Amino acid sequence: MTTGDTADTRAWVLHPDLKSDPDRRPSGPALEEAVALGAALPGLQIVGGTVVPLPKAHAGLLFGSGKIEELATLFQAQEIELVLIDGPLSPVQQRNLERKWKVKILDRTGLILEIFSDRARTREGVLQVEMAALSYQRTRLVRAWTHLERQRGGLGFVGGPGETQIEADRRAIDTQVVRLKRQLDKVVKTRALHRASRAKVPYPIVALVGYTNAGKSTLFNRLTGAEVMAKDMLFATLDPTMRRVELENGPEIILSDTVGFISDLPTELVAAFRATLEEVLAADLVLHVRDISHPATEEQAHDVAAILASLGVENDRPQFEVWNKLDLLTPDERDAARARAERQDDVFAISALDGEGLDVLLARIADQLAGAMFEEEITLGFDAGRQRAWLFEQDVVIEERQTEDGFAFTVRWSGIQKARFDAL
Structure with missing residues (x-):
């Protein structure tokens, strides 16, 4: 398939049912969810899915040699280009399976990161996805997502066309992380301002x-x-x-x-x-x-x-x-x-x-x-102008009385509002 081809990437989903895992989920619903995850990513055609019973995980290849050969025949017959594995893969397992099957592979974490990168809309969301992807990629240093270049642009870390290849070495990734953290700090400050305005x-x-x-x-x-x-x-x-x-x-x-x-x-x-x-x-x-x-x-x-x-x-x-x-x-x-x-x-x-x-x-x-609303009596000194203004902005004041030492209020508010007031 050429880079200019707009056809969807043919993908197959595997759910490894690891018998030794005490927390494993029922395999049928787990496979259905994994297929739905794959379908949530644009540019993929989910051709089919398989539950693979696993007595134990094999360190280098996850699956046994017989199952690997059986699946290789299936993938070749179905012209599969991408295999989605519903579980974690080590970098070694991913590389070895890609060599055996001659297809691209994404594990569950990689797939969810791809979906998040495609769906994030706000600036903070985009930055957070990039941070998460860099954390995941740092141990891999493999350009794993080039199979999606022809479907859509990327955010750099997912291998979009024209983006810097941040997987080149750890130093490049670490530099990128520092840059993203600075940008994220600015965005978080902006969100804090929005929260402050909502608190009013x-x-x-x-x-x-x-x-x-x-x-x-x-x-x-x-x-x-x-x-x-x-x-x-x-x-x-x-x-x-x-x-x-x-x-x-x-x-x-x-x-x-x-x-x-x-x-x-x-x-x-x-x-x-x-x-x-x-x-x-x-x-x-x-x-x-x-x-x-x-x-x-x-x-x-x-x-x-x-x-x-x-x-x-x-x-x-x-x-x-x-x-x-x-x-x-x-x-x-x-x-x-x-x-x-x-x-x-x-x-x-x-x-x-x-x-x-x-x-x-x-x-x-x-x-x-x-x-959740309740009435309460509170007092403020004459120098508490900010707190007094906040009470009126919140429209919680039922009655205000001036005293020798300041102001006495009867307020009706929620626990959240009281906590916000106490934090002023």
Whole structure:
């Protein structure tokens, strides 16, 4: 295939089912997710996928010699150009398998990095992906992604045409990392200014979190009227999007859509994308959106809970579970899901696609946020002009009285607002 050819790269997905791994996931759903990951990257045609049972991993080649020969025959017959391996590969394993099969190979981390690089939209998102990719590439120093040059431009680190070949040596990568960190510091300062301006708005923040492809963006779009990318595709959203929503019989809120979580997320990306999830850390209420129709919905929920815990989201932060995609269930399954949700105070069964159950969810959100407000008496000295101005900017003052020593206030505010005030 020539560089000018626009045909998609023919790819095959392998899920190594390592029997000795006590944490291994069910192989069927794991392969389906890996195929969906591959389909999420433009320029790839996923021809097929295979679960490969592995009693143990082979150090140099991952698979045994017989399985390697069998797969080589398959790839040749199917004219496969790229193999996606749903798991980690060492640089030695990747190089050896590429030589044996005469195809390009991406492991799970490399594939997710490619998807993130293709989807990141904000300046911070792009920089964070580059940082994560450089961390991953530093041990490889191999130009691994040239097979995608003919499909789309790159960001340098993914081998786009005309970009500097940063994989040349470690010194070049380290120089690039220093440059990116400086740029990222500037962007983070800008985000801090945006956060400071949002802190002046007395709207509670409601953050949508969940496993990738759970339907968060579809729910976000329905509630806000926004046109955030909402496709049946993994990682459809990578940068947080925030919109104001006015609740009927409730307060105005800021609704935040966030990147989807996924099991075995590369450690480089957990660190790199921590800042994009900071709206979750500041949220008054977290909505955990689940694809209740997915066969591995329970495992996905555990993965989300683990990542939230690693990000420092406290257990006492208010959270609702939103069981989405009722429309994909059979009538009996739908009735059972509704009944289970109704028996729990903080669980809501909905369909973001057709709007079922949203009225009940929104009413409960309004009640929760109204209940989060409380009255308090505070006093300020005459020299506390900044704090006094902040209280009025937030519109939380019910009554102000002047005293001999300063001002006494009756305020009505949320715990988040109180914490912000204390930090002034």
